[in-house]
Amino acid sequence: MIILSKLADYGVIIATQLATQPERQANAATLAEETRLPRTTVAKLLKALAHGGVVTASRGASGGYRLARPAEAISIAEVVAAIDGAIGVTQCSIHGPDCTRTTFCSTKPHWKRINDAVGTALAAMTLAEMTPANLFAQWLKLPPKPGPTEGQGAAP
């Protein structure tokens, strides 16, 4: 089983790409090239990320996107939620009262614990930790380092 959708995965890659050069304003086409992802898809995802408050957009010529906050202050959970919606383990974790079997289903109350664990795991990692600049630091188990580095990106 795969937890994240392709698009959510892409979303993290795009956001990470933005995190490598936080000052820069990049447009959809540029980000698509850098991440080797389809242009139209990248454009679509950036809209979703903007909607979710992960990035800010400026329109018009020489417009583009940049992170809405410092990379250290943006969690993977936020990025994923902006694209795939709120995280829930089961159907009833999300639309709880809709489940007609609520009264005699014994498993429901227990999912919350698992739900929280997954949410915590995604919330614990920030975009800053995802950047290549922190790859080596990660290896050494050093604390994450904010600074920007040169370009990178992309996945399956």
Place this chain on the structure above:
Amino acid sequence: MIILSKLADYGVIIATQLATQPERQANAATLAEETRLPRTTVAKLLKALAHGGVVTASRGASGGYRLARPAEAISIAEVVAAIDGAIGVTQCSIHGPDCTRTTFCSTKPHWKRINDAVGTALAAMTLAEMTPANLFAQWLKLPPKPGPTEGQGAAP
């Protein structure tokens, strides 16, 4: 976003149902009735659970299924894995080398941490803890209790 597929959710419900009366041998039709799930689907799931070593089957007249091990020794992760396959956060968590962008994708190495956290969360909860008998205990934050109780089951 929803993490577990409907079928995996159902699988947990069925396994939990079996856990309420570990000694009993129940067939697919009976379990379907008790859980209010479609017969054919329950039959399909039980096959998958048997394949995954969660339940044991005996064929023939008066055959049926029962848990392969005590409910306290079966984790939710096992049940889910039997139905949805191994847990992975992204595509590359599962078929790693297939990803053509491996060489320049900076996010890949980081998914493992999240992956492990999710796996741990699912592995930490056992079937025994899912049974209605432990609902009240859970409420009181008591340690899980093994014993069987009367029938229950089902969900969305």
Place this chain on the structure above:
DNA sequence: TTAATTTAGGACTGTTCCAGTACTCAATAA
């Protein structure tokens, strides 16, 4: 003022995957 650039916000489409069903074969008990 006009033209070019870029995001916003839809609608649309093709494909894939998922849930559910049906059918045949093998094993067991009476």
Place this chain on the structure above:
DNA sequence: TTATTGAGTACTGGAACAGTCCTAAATTAA
């Protein structure tokens, strides 16, 4: 031998997902 029940496989309808396209709005530059 026969009825019952699981094993295994193949099939189908529908929903969700990934990806595309088009038009409108905002901004900049000429």
